Amino acid sequence: MNKTLTLTISQKDGTLCLKFLGEITVYTLSKNQETIDKIDRSKLNRVEIDLSDVTFIDTAAGIFLLGVRKHFEALVSQTQLVCTNDEILRTLALVEKKQEPSKEHKERFAKNIVERFGKFIYKHYVAFLSFISFLGELFSASMRYFRSAKNIRYKEIMFEIYESGIKALGIIALTSFLIGVVVAYQSAYQLKIYGANIFIVDMLGLSILRELAPMMTAIVIAGRSGSAFTAQIGAMKITEELDAMRTMGFDPYMFLVLPRIIALMIAMPILIFVADIAGILGGMLIAHIDLKITVELFLERFSDVIAVKHFYIGVLKGPFFAFLIASIAIYRGLMVKNDTQSIGFNTTKSVVEAIFAVIVCDALFSIAFTNLGI
Amino acid sequence: MMSTAIEVKNLKTQFGSKIIHQSLNLTINTGEIYGLLGPSGCGKTTLLREMVMLEKYHSGNINILGYDLNNIGSEDAQKLRREWGVLFQAGALFSSLTLRENIALPLVEYTDLSPKMIEEIVRFKINLVGLKHGDANLYPAQISGGMKKKAALARALAMDPKLLFLDEPTSGLDPISARDFDALILELRSLLGLTIVMVSHDLQSIYDTLDRVAIIDHKKIAYEGTLDNIKSVESKFIKTFFGKYNE
Known part of the structure; x- marks a missing residue:
């Protein structure tokens, strides 16, 4: 690359001569522009652009040269382009022909x-x-x-139950167990002050069966299976697989959407049941260690004070949460546009909206059950 | 003696405030290979998608094999869908299934053939489009673009449709595969009596395979007919596209 000066300027009797040398390429343009900007434009009446010693110009240089000529044409009465090289002239002609006059685009930014x-x-x-x-x-x-x-489509439903239900058992049991531990540990400290140790059973039973287990399950499933639904269906949309299905007469709602929703609605109550067991186990462990409540005593108290309806209420929430999570996730998947960016965007949205919807739904359940006196 | 397979009347398509087609008319006869051509962005693929009921049009009328798409019930639509095959630009094979399963899928879903019979049909289709049997157990992600196109064609042909829609069948293929593809399409037409509608940019393929073409330009059909007298038409697109060919 030629780093030496490619432009010399001479000025006499009001005639400005811009003499370009060698190769003018996109790399040398800014330097040339600087040189030209420094020219004293006060006493000019004629401008000559001399390209006779130029060996090569690229199209960027072509645009630049035409720009320079236009600039001086507006200033002085006479401008002249000296050039004999046919190739350079052709480049200039091409640029002139294809150059889109840059219009002043007024975008309204301030709204x-x-x-x-x-x-x-x-x-x-x-x-x-x-x-x-x-x-x-x-x-x-x-x-x-x-x-x-x-x-x-039993096969698909079974497959989805396995994928988004059975495979999630481990993580849900673990999360719920830890929640049981944490809740028991925090309340054990308070209960000890009042010597009301045995009430930990009431507390754990009610909170885990009614609220915590369904909620934790829903949140884990929204993050785990909901996001997977969105990404799967979104990717299928991008690769036109959904279109291909439609043209073959396979309704995506029948083949993809409903099996997933039904599968999740079946799997969710089972998962909540497992979460119940794990949560209570966690609480039992802490009750034993921290409050010296034996397993026998815990279970005896448990069957005395915790009515079975609390368990049913928790499990009953399952299909509702599952429907919300699956339908939002799939809807978000179908909303994916024809670019990869929107998969990420919609997956995020899917998880956030699903968790939000689950919490709203849970609040509505709370109000409804309280008013019904259950 | 020629019957009409597809008839498009007064079609208008609009995306937001942008009009894509305005009073567009065309007729496709049974048994011909019909090309939709035109500059980029003129709405060829959109028109194809409207014909296969993936996209809704604003007004007008499309009639396919005697079904009026404006008032088609879900049962009739389902029947119609079994009478055509569609080849998408990138193949659109189902990524969770192997090539064999992809091709077998319509047969499994729509027929009560024995697994052995289906297997035989699949083997035939694989052979027909020029794939090797060893490839049949691969997943779409494991094969090349050209093979994907061939497999997608095999899937489109699985149910022996009367009508075949091809969206840029030869794009992305090497020249040899592209010519093979053209030969295959011609052979299929003569063997199975297919009606083929395709969008294409491949001049060689256009001259080799198409019976009639429609040029879409400026929202309308600029020309409809055989390629022989196409140069008589005043259109910038036709001049630049066909200009240098055969001169």
């Missing part, structure tokens, strides 16, 4: 708060509508699905 707020609301309104439309389609698909038993 006032009303406009932004309006757009924000509208965007979310449309997103809400599209989710409702997804639910509608889901409903009509499930009507067709359950019309005859041979439509039901």
Whole structure:
């Protein structure tokens, strides 16, 4: 690369001569521009751009040279381009022909708060509508699905139960066990002060069976299986697999969506049951170590004070949470656009929205059960 | 004597405020190989997607094999879908299934053939499109782009459809495979009496295979007919696209 100066300037009698030398390429342009910027433009009446000693220009240099000529044409009455090299002229002609005049593009950046707020609301309104439309389609698909038993895809459902249910047993049992330990440990300290050691059984039984086990299970499943649903379906959308299915007459709702939702709705109560056991075990362990409550005593008290309805309530939440997690995850998967960015975006959204929906649903259950006196 | 396979009337497509097609008309006869050509972004693939009911159009009418897509019920739509095969640009093979399972899938779902019979049909289709039997147990991620296209064609042909939609079948193929592909398509047409609709940019393939073409330009059909008198048409696209060929 030629680092030496490629431009010499001479000025006499009001005539400015820009003499370029050697190769003008994209690498030397900024230096040339600097040199030209320094020229005293006060007493000019004629400009000559001399390219006769130039051996090569690239297209960037072509754009630059035409720009220089245009700049001086606006300033002085006479400009002249001296060039005999045919190749250079051809490059210049090509640039001139294909150059898009850069229009002043006025983008409105400053939006006032009303406009932004309006757009924000509208965007979310449309997103809400599209989710409702997804639910509608889901409903009509499930009507067709359950019309005859041979439509039901047992194999896929079993596979999904295994994938998103059975495989999650370990992590859910562990999480729930630790939650049991933590809750028991924290309350043991308080209970000891009042000498109300035995009430740890009531506390653990109620909180774990009714709230903590279903909630923890839902959160782990949203993070684990919900995100997997979104990513799987999103990737299938990008590779046109969903389109291919549709053209072959395989309704994606029947083949992908409903099996996943049904599988999760079956698996969730089982997982909650396991979480119940693990959580209580964790609490029992701490009760034994910290409060000296033996396993026999714990279980005796447990069967005395904890009605079986608490267990049923916890398990009953399972299918509802599962439906929310699976439908949000799949909806997000179907929302994936034709680029890889949107897989990440929608997976994140899917997990966040699913957990949020589960918490809202749990709050509604709480209010409902309290009012029903259960 | 020629019957109509597909008829598009007064079609209008709009994405947001951008109009893609405006009063677009075309007719595709049974048994012909029909090409949709035009500059990038003119809506060829969109039109193809509208024909296979993946995309909704704004107004107008598409009639395929006697079914009116405006008022098609879900049962009829399902019937229609079994009468066509679609080859997507990137193949769109199901990534969780092997090639064999991909090709067998429509047969397994839609017929009550024995596994042995299905296996035989799959082997035939694999042979037909020029794949090796050893490849049949591979997953789509393990094979090359050209093989994916061939496998996708085999899947599209699995049910012996009357109608075949091809979206840029030869793009991304090496020239030899591309010519083989053209020969295969011609052979299939004469063997099975298929009606083939394709979007293509491959001039060689266009001249070798197509019976009639439609050029979409400026939202409408700029030309519809055989390739012989295409140069008589005043269109910038046709001039630049076909200009130098055969001169």
